[in-house]
Amino acid sequence: MTALEKNQPAEEPFEDARQTLLAIVGHMIPASTEFGLPGADDPAIYADILRSVGRDKPLLSKALDAVEAWAGGRLATLPRDQQAALLAEFRSAEPELAGVLEAVTARCYYRDDRVMAAIGVEGRPPFPLGYEVEEGDWSLLDPVRARGPIYRAVGEGGQRS
Amino acid sequence: MNETVDVLIIGAGASGAAVAWSLAETKMRILCLEQGDWQKPSGYPSSGRDWEARLSEDFAISPNRRRLAADYPINDDDSPIKIANFNGVGGGTILYAGHYPRLHPSDFKVRSLDGIAEDWPIDYATLEPFYALNDRMMGISSLLGDPAYPPKEAVMPPIPMGRTGQTLGKAMNRLGWHWWPSDAAIVTREYEGRAPCINLGQCGSGCAQGAKGSTDVTYWPEAIRARIELRSRCRVSRIETNEAGMATGAYYFDADGKEIFQPAEIVIMACNGIGTPRILLNSASDRFPNGLANSSGLVGKNLMLHPYAQIRGHFDQPMDGHRGSPICTWSHEFYETDRSRGFVRGYCYQFSRGTGPVRAAINGMADGLIPWGEGHHAAFRRLFGHSAGMVSVCEDLPEETNRVTLDPDLKDADGIPAPKITYRLSDNSRKMLDHSVARGIEILKAAGAHHITTKAPLPYAGWHLMGTARMGADPERSVVNEWGRSHDVKNLFIVDGSVFVTSGGVNPTSTIQAVALYIADQIKSRLYELFD
The missing domain is CATH 3.50.50.60 (FAD/NAD(P)-binding domain)
Known part of the structure; x- marks a missing residue:
């Protein structure tokens, strides 16, 4: 997270729909004891989601309105299994809007230190340490070399030579 | 004045x-x-923990999404391929992959x-x-002797193949098809004051190392x-x-x-x-x-614009993930005209490594490979760090109906009319895309991939603005x-x-x-x- 983002107050553009969004992200990526992972509704992750919506703000509002309409009112007040069924239907019917929900959730969930540690990724930016990548076995190219040129040679006047 | x-x-x-x-x-x-x-290299996304998120924010490839002060809007509603660019000193080379x-x-x-x-x-x-x-x-880093080209010099050694290049290269050898390490505008050793590549993997959002x-x-x-x-x-x-x-x-x-x-x-x-x-x-x-x-x-x-198709798969063994230049090798097997394929001219493949966890999750959910709910974590673990694939870059033939005009209504911040894009895929391009998807699936299957996904044309890939x-x-x-x-x-x-x-x-x-x-x-x- 950049210093700029850290200093930004958590946005509250979805005051009416915050419980809806909380319920959605909790269904999307639930906590897992098996893998030792928090859910996307973890307070720290959810706060990050709220303050990091950025350019998706209009589309996220549209998606939340659509979910609420789909749920016929307050999604968050429904029983959990009913929420899950409704969200599965919504995801099939409105893949583009579901994609917005997935993007704003994944962008924050998969940078949380606990999550990164659990999936085996160092909790650091790529720069300045970088990464190691195998050079590779250049002899794999021997058959390609042996085949000879494959480009179309062009002679004077544009005729094939 | x-x-x-x-x-x-x-x-x-x-x-x-x-x-x-x-x-x-x-x-x-x-x-x-x-x-x-x-641009300030210290401000590039790879310097921060939000490096993936910023690829869809201030380093988004679409000026319509980015909407920075330097950008002008582009009406690309009437095109299946959306325009990508970058406005600043360096232009598109700030965000290109260096391929x-x-x-x-x-x-x-x-x-x-x-x-x-x-x-x-x-x-x-x-x-x-x-x-x-x-x-x-x-x-430019490259390997001498690519049979797809007339002889040309190599300024410095090529970028690493990695697991991705080797795995897909072996598959290409089994199929008898051309492949080669990509020529890349990425220095692999110190060169003219530029530090060598350290495999940040974020060429597409500015190189903090200055290697690109x-x-x-x-x-x-x-x-x-x-x-x-x-x-x-x-x-x-x-x-x-x-x-x-x-x-x-x-x-x-x-x-x-x-x-x-x-x-x-x-x-x-x-x-x-x-x-x-x-x-x-x-x-x-x-x-x-x-x-x-x-x-x-x-x-x-x-x-x-170069229509792109994307063909990606997943492997049992770990691949390079988000480490290393996104593109590692290429194939020009289907580049020259062969009318038996049903189209004229041809395409190349760019073989590409994987993505970071955010993009892996977003793509996996969009492709239906990672579910919401209890199965999310197990599916993510199977796919993350195990993907590789390619895009085909298809020759786009000139047609006067594909054009840039001035939008009668849309203007930039200074009141200058915005460009309007009118673009259709030709029948030749569609056949080429289809061919590249079919061959791409063959390549991935020969490499042992599963859970193969395809997209053609790739919508957000209007990088190449020509003609x-x-x-x-x-x-x-x-x-x-x-x-x-x-x-x-x-x-x-x-x-x-x-x-x-x-x-x-x-x-x-x-x-x-x-x-x-x-x-x-x-x-x-x-x-x-x-x-x-």
């Missing part, structure tokens, strides 16, 4: 930087106006060879010394040392002309929104295949009612002559991808810069008869 300069270059991207550097030796007074600003193929010799002779489109007025042999010079200036050859770290430092002036945050709106039909300079808006006229003896357009026709069309006047340099009616027409002011000997069928000078306005030159006659089936930056260097060389050699 500003003082008159000898040469005014508009745009500081791939071509503007190259032409500025080349012309510096003339000792003319040269000014470049750039609508964006210098750096040349055109093939056959690309310059498609009319003669295949009876379609038009031949270029220049050929591969003409450009070859400028390709080589540009390779040295940009710092964006022109702000290659041509521009040299050009500025040679006393070229680069004025950033200056957005050109139109070119002015006099009664003799010559360009007299350009109007631009400075950072404060103040409109200023910059007089010049020579004007060089380097604003890419959309920005250049936009300014030319916006320069319509009583003398040039259809736009400047547009007696042929071809300014803005013949837009070529909208093409070169040619016939003033009725082209906008500039065979050395880049407008047929209509004798002191107006175009050096960007607009002048491409055909697109080839590879990324164009190498050729854009080679053409810019060639035109600069022509200007220098004809200096005393330039306007004849």
Whole structure:
């Protein structure tokens, strides 16, 4: 997270729909004891989601309105299994809007230190340490070399030579 | 009014930087106006923990999504391929992957060879010394001996193949198909003050290490040392002309929104295949009612974008993930025309590594491979770090119906009309895309991949902006002559991808810069008869 983002107050553009969004992200990526992972509704992750919506703000509002309409009112007040069924239907019917929900959730969930540690990724930016990548076995190219040129040679006047 | 300069270059991207550097030796007074600003490598996304999130925010490839002060909107609603660009010193090279193929010799002779489109007025042999010079200036890594090309020098060793390149390379060997390490504008050892690549994997959002050859770290430092002036945050709106039909300079808006006229003896357009026709069309006047340099009616027409198909799969064994340059190897097996395939011309493959966790999750959910709910974590673990694949870059043939015009309503922050894109995929392109998807699946299956996904055309891949002011000997069928000078306005030159006659089936930056260097060389050699 950049210093700029850290200093930004958590946005509250979805005051009416915050419980809806909380319920959605909790269904999307639930906590897992098996893998030792928090859910996307973890307070720290959810706060990050709220303050990091950025350019998706209009589309996220549209998606939340659509979910609420789909749920016929307050999604968050429904029983959990009913929420899950409704969200599965919504995801099939409105893949583009579901994609917005997935993007704003994944962008924050998969940078949380606990999550990164659990999936085996160092909790650091790529720069300045970088990464190691195998050079590779250049002899794999021997058959390609042996085949000879494959480009179309062009002679004077544009005729094939 | 500003003082008159000898040469005014508009745009500081791939071509503007190259032409500025080349012309510096003339000792003319040269000014470049750039609508964006210098980038700070320390501010690139790979320096922060939010490196993936920023790829869809301030480093998004679409100017319509990015909406920074340097950007202008582009109405691409009427195109299945959305436009990508970057506005700033370095232009598109700030965000490109550094994948750096040349055109093939056959690309310059498609009319003669295949009876379609038009031949270029220049050929591969003409450009070859400028390709080589540009390779040295940009710092190109490559492996000698690629059978897909005539012999060419290698400036430095290639980027690593990694697990991805080896796995897919073995599959290509089993199929008997060509593959080779990519030529890349990524230095693999210290070179001209640039530090070597450390596999950040984020070439597409600016290189914090400075290893990637964006022109702000290659041509521009040299050009500025040679006393070229680069004025950033200056957005050109139109070119002015006099009664003799010559360009007299350009109007631009400075950072404060103040409109200023910059007089010049020579004007060089380097604003890419959309920005250049936009300014030319916006320069319509009583003398040039259809736009400047547009007696042929071809300014803005013949837009070529390179339709992409994406084919990706997942492997049991770990692959490179987000580590290393996103593109590692290429194949030109299906590049040259073979009419038995059902289409003319061809395409190349770029073989690509994986993604970071955010993009893996987003793609996995969008592709239906990662569910919501209890199964999310297990599915993510199976896929993350285990993916690899390719995109095909398909040759886009010129069609006058594919075009850039001025939007009648949409304007940028300075009130300049925005470009409007009208673009359709041709039947030839659709067949090529289908062929590349089918062969791509074969390759991934031969490599042992499962959970294969495909997308064609890839919507957010309109990087390559070509053909909208093409070169040619016939003033009725082209906008500039065979050395880049407008047929209509004798002191107006175009050096960007607009002048491409055909697109080839590879990324164009190498050729854009080679053409810019060639035109600069022509200007220098004809200096005393330039306007004849």
